[in-house]
Amino acid sequence: MKRRKFIGVAGTTLLGAGVACYLLSDKSNFVRADTKKTELTKFAFQPDERELLFLASIAPSGHNTQPWFVKYLEPYHWIIGNDKTRWLPGVDPNQRETILSIGAFMQNLEFAANNLGYNCQFSILATTNQDENLVDVKLTKATVIINYDIKQINHRRTIRSNYLSDVFTKEDISYLTKEETNFIHYIPNTAKEHVWLNEQTIEANRIQAYRDAAQTELANWIRFSSKDAAKHMDGLTLAGMEIEGIPGWYLRNFYGKKDVLQKGFREQSIDKVAKQVAQSAGWLLITSKDNTVPTLLETGMRLQRLWLKVRDKKIAIHPMTQIIEETSTNRILNQSMGINQAIQFILRTGYLKSYPDPVTLRRSAEQFIRT
Numbered sequence: 001m002k003r004r005k006f007i008g009v010a011g012t013t014l015l016g017a018g019v020a021c022y023l024l025s026d027k028s029n030f031v032r033a034d035t036k037k038t039e040l041t042k043f044a045f046q047p048d049e050r051e052l053l054f055l056a057s058i059a060p061s062g063h064n065t066q067p068w069f070v071k072y073l074e075p076y077h078w079i080i081g082n083d084k085t086r087w088l089p090g091v092d093p094n095q096r097e098t099i100l101s102i103g104a105f106m107q108n109l110e111f112a113a114n115n116l117g118y119n120c121q122f123s124i125l126a127t128t129n130q131d132e133n134l135v136d137v138k139l140t141k142a143t144v145i146i147n148y149d150i151k152q153i154n155h156r157r158t159i160r161s162n163y164l165s166d167v168f169t170k171e172d173i174s175y176l177t178k179e180e181t182n183f184i185h186y187i188p189n190t191a192k193e194h195v196w197l198n199e200q201t202i203e204a205n206r207i208q209a210y211r212d213a214a215q216t217e218l219a220n221w222i223r224f225s226s227k228d229a230a231k232h233m234d235g236l237t238l239a240g241m242e243i244e245g246i247p248g249w250y251l252r253n254f255y256g257k258k259d260v261l262q263k264g265f266r267e268q269s270i271d272k273v274a275k276q277v278a279q280s281a282g283w284l285l286i287t288s289k290d291n292t293v294p295t296l297l298e299t300g301m302r303l304q305r306l307w308l309k310v311r312d313k314k315i316a317i318h319p320m321t322q323i324i325e326e327t328s329t330n331r332i333l334n335q336s337m338g339i340n341q342a343i344q345f346i347l348r349t350g351y352l353k354s355y356p357d358p359v360t361l362r363r364s365a366e367q368f369i370r371t
């Protein structure tokens, strides 16, 4: 074969092999819209029960662990449980965030149930954040229906990029803090506290990225490949972390748990956080009067009430909880903010030009129901 012809054939073969490899690879992020609506017949739910539980479960949770289960006592009467296999001891050793997340689940459930014509009666059973039986919930037919737009629940999501830097208008500040002014505080990006929160968020992320207990735990909850994401239906997917394009393809196909512990990964995450905090309208802090179970559940509900209404205003929310999670930064948080109450959430916030659809995954109701 002539040299030129050989190079041509070899080139075509290599290109073909490259295309074949790409076609066989994990080509796109697995997102909520890819979830198959298979009719699961394993559990005989009563009308509306399955839908209500799924709507409740699209609540946010740290690392998207979905730390709840639901014990089925009888039709429309359940216990909302605390699933210890889904705790995050590396960053949340006292299960504070677990209880807050379950509060968000309760708020979704209440709004969705009201909209379908049920009263939702909660009785708190737990006295500690570690108790398994958290809340008894009974749904009864309501005489008056309180309509709620379910789209708000379906469309809520965490957003991490493309924040604008405009501060919030007066009207939007009062819209966000309405009836909750004692517990929701807006720190605009012009305030000195904003600079402190930016710097300390980077610092707390740096501490956490090099704390192996936290980093190993993170590794266990990242779902790099679509296969892993579809298998677990929880955790931090690349789509959820907003990693798309070639970086997404590379991570989906070539990354695994052990890479999260490499220096490069730790440093890149800190750089990403620095870029994120540089973009915002400021921060929203959610405080509470104490740290009891009822108060934490109510604070999780408060977070969710806030989060469910921001999309209409094209306002994004991104919880960045590391300052609270790391002892050295948490110790100086209240004093630096001039706030006496317990600070339960630190939320980066800002306007967006366009609002993307939710992408994170959830287990089906069948997967978290217990009898």
Ligand SMILES: Cc1cc2nc3c(=O)[nH]c(=O)nc-3n(C[C@H](O)[C@H](O)[C@H](O)COP(=O)(O)O)c2cc1C
Binding pocket: 058, 059, 060, 061, 062, 063, 064, 097, 098, 100, 101, 104, 156, 157, 158, 159, 235, 236, 240, 318, 319, 320, 321, 322, 358, 359, 360
């Ligand atoms: C208590 C709590 C703590 C969270 N902490 C963080 C955080 O520190 N960093 C972050 O990027 N997201 C954080 N999140 C957001 C979750 O990762 C997110 O809710 C989850 O992945 C599901 O995604 P979704 O909100 O888009 O449904 C937190 C959420 C909750 C409820």
